[in-house]
Amino acid sequence: MINIVIQKIKEQRNGIIYYAAGLFGYTWLLISMFPTMQKADMEQLTRSMPEEFMKFFGGDSFMTYSKIEGFLSLEYLGFFFILIITFYVGSSAGSAVAGSIEKRTIDFDLSQPISRTRYALGSFIPGLILSAFLVLFNAFTIWVLCEAYHIDISNKGILAFMVTAIFFIWAIYGIAAFFTSIFKSKLSVVLTTVVLTLGFYLLTSLSNIIDKLKDYNHYSLFYLYNPQKLLLGTTITWNHIAILAAILIVGLVSSIVIFNKKNL
């Protein structure tokens, strides 16, 4: 199994470097902009916007935009960051089974003395490690750049964000892992995972502005991930982590069960 893990990491190495560089660049852009934004009359700016508009993107007061935690959450960590990593996660899980079926390398791989369970796990583990690395790298980037620009940010908040974001991304990985055993093309896995994540985000956003939909927010993964609260509140909600971990485990187990029964 270790040869699969090493090979998959090698295959994804370049992609991860590009993703990390992109995340670093965007984080740098936002953090370098923040001192200038702080000097501008943000209160006036946010007051001029419709209340629903701010709520849709997860912000509800001037406080959110005037602090680095709120600014980063609204502009980046709340959605854009998740979307970028979802593309990676969908692509990584997609290439694990569906991609190998599509490329037809799976026949030769599975003619080797390895169980389908170990083959699937060997293919999933690199994606889990590398997606966690992207979150860790980005959290570290935020901390370093805040230090560099003399912006106060809570270390405990970054830690709380980091832990929750990793499990959040892993939950999405679990969903993508489930799809990879069902579909026979990598693109289908990527698109379905991204559309589902967008759907979750839309549900949370709409439930923020439509009272009738408020109760449905619980069905969205984004209910379990609020970077602004995590960065400001500095505490990890362990119930949320447990639910996210359960989604990952259910996704992986169901994927392996389906894969074991699959005709290739």
Place this chain on the structure above:
Amino acid sequence: MNIIETKNLTKIYHGTTNKALNKLNLEVIEGEIFGFIGPNGAGKSTTIRLLLDLIRPTAGNAEIFGFDVNKKSLKVRQGIGYLPGEIFLPESMTGIECIHYYSGFKKNIDSAYLNSLLKRFDLNTKKKIREYSKGNKQKLAIVLALMNKSKLLLLDEPTSGLDPMNQQEFYSIILETKKWGATTFFSTHILEEAQKLCDRVGIIKEGKLVKIENIEEFKQKNIREMHLETSDSIPLSHFQIPGIEKVERTTTGYHIITIGPNAEIIKKISHEHITDIKIAEPSLEEIFMHFYK
């Protein structure tokens, strides 16, 4: 001892009603080279994929080394070297990276034997697989199938893509595998190949095993097609010679299918006004049409 044993092995693919494989009962004995002959779509690759547990049977079962191929799949695959019909290897790897990657699944790789195979096939392992020609991919896949001296070799049309010289090298390598007691099960639609290598052949047609024959008996059949070029009209009664199975009038002469020794036939037709004779091995389809209905 039977290395492969199938009982009523049947496969109907999802969404179809045709039986890709219909109640296959087969026994392959330890140490033999067994050829599985049939035209395209006969069920050869389906059989091999079922034996490897890549697909599951609709009915029946198969055993390799005495173990059920589905229930003890891992144990079974520990003793198998497989060559797929179409080669799809990780394109981003170099040849040597690919060998190292697949070595990671297997125990007891014989490095000396591996190097000798690479040398015999004159394979450049430093190149990326995506830069390999079809023939070189085939050679690399053969090396991967053989490198750990498996007890059972499952080879799906192993010489497709190989040039004649490498085909000969492959034939000698397969015959040498008998030294370490390997059993070989290989599918082909090339009759000559089966005759060169096999101890026995199984003839499969439209998913059904038509016959299993000892290769010596098969060779003795000596099935040939002859084309007699003539502008004359020869009465059909002149072709009523023992050994002639079929006669057809063509635009340039006569097309004949014969079985057995041809000496008597040639002697008798030499009395006719014939300008040229072409003798060849008939196509597999032709053989099946006349002898394995």
